[in-house]
Amino acid sequence: MFPGIATANLPAKKADTYTAPDRFIEKGNFEVFVLMGKTWVKAGVAAFDDFYREKTVGIGALPANEKETRVRLVQRGGGAAHIDAALLDGNAPAAIQGTSDKNALRKISSREFDVIDAYGKTVELVFPSRAENGKLTLFARVEGAVNYEKPFRFPMTGSLKKGTGNDFYAYPVDSRRVGPGQSGRSLENRPPFLKEFCISGTGHPSDDLLGWVGNDDRNLFIRIDFIGDNTRDGGREESRSRMRPECRMRTPAQAGWG
Template sequence: MRRIFTCLLSFSMCILLALPFLPATPIYAAANEKGPITAGTSLDAYLYNGTLSVYYLNQGDWLLEGSLSYDEFVKEQSLSITGLDTSQSVSIKLVQNGGGNAQLDVVTLDGQAPVQVAGADGKSLAKVSKQDLDLINLEAEGTVITFSGEAKEATLTVAARIEDKEISKIPFRFPLISSTADDAFYNYTLNSQRGMITMDGKLDEVAAMPLFSKEWAQPATGHPSNYLYTWVFNDDNYLYVTMDGTPDNTMDDWKDYAKVYVNTSTFAA
């Protein structure tokens, strides 16, 4: 899920602005090292962060069909489910084993989209119905997905990702830091862009405003590369900063946050 942050600051001649964006998905983080392969360590354990066990509902019992392995990058894998009665609705349960957070992009049965995601709202159903890197979290006890009885060959396709247990905590930071202190801040002149915004997490009010900055972000955490957009403006009382972090396509609750540093000759916050 894209992260949108808006903040307002009481200002005293705010002129220079730095915008470190600090989500759980760092821009310059190196890929996590799992260390050397040792005796007794399977190759899958080295290559993948975890697995999704695939169960199907048969006369009230959940039967294990197999498992699919994933790393931090969204990958599509398929599994043929034998003995599945596709003449009626089919329920599939995906259960995570190992790794950190797990997310689903799309789940289909013979190319057919699901008709229900148990315990989820309509948005989650729409998200897992097509592959678009708009992900939903896998539930801790497993996610149950139901299909209509239109499947022919019972081939389940799952595009998903599983993070490592530990990911880098190196943050996004913009602008890029160079050798001079002045270059560590963006320049903003008061009243160069007038306006105000309601603190509701929506971008409607800034959609027509000129961008203050547009920075390319290349996460090493499996999140897609995309832009961080920033708008800066002020009224008579406040400096407003709005950021749209498009690479962040996962729901990480309170792990996601942003900081804004303001620096002038007489004031720093």
């Protein structure tokens, strides 16, 4: 989950418009090593906070007989860490090791907020050319061990568009039926029941929350998707739904009694 502020009618922040705040408090870092012959030489350290930032580390010139550049990233500190892109002089790596993500190479080849988990990991990158005066550029973030932001509450009401937890969306029963044998996932093939723009306070991209609601004869289905939540945080995330049923009295004639 990525707590912050939710509102409406604001443009989503994409990779080319994302702006990190000026204030910087280091939460963790990546140590950068380059393979010189058979020895890993430390080139520098790139420090990060909760927000995606671009950092550059010079790795110097490799021996003339080297045909490729191998870089090792060792993540230290924080509570979670993610890499969006790792480029050598603007060029993407040809291979990656140290992650189980099958799409890792594609993910770190460009800045698009499709990130890999790097917390506590040692990731090795292979670039297909020899660095002569190379500069490694990292676009990454490292969260603190504790997230102090407040959770989102929906619906958003009032002039400040803040959720109090005391307001509810109105869902008419049977207005969005789920067919026999189908699950709530089938609702995602339809337009969302709710949509709110969320301004992230945790460094994740700001984007829409989409929500779907539906029912069958026995169940109420609720599905939500925070578009800007681009990390897999497992048990650190949760969502809760509150319901306030509205009951209507029926006369004996309406109920078919007697």
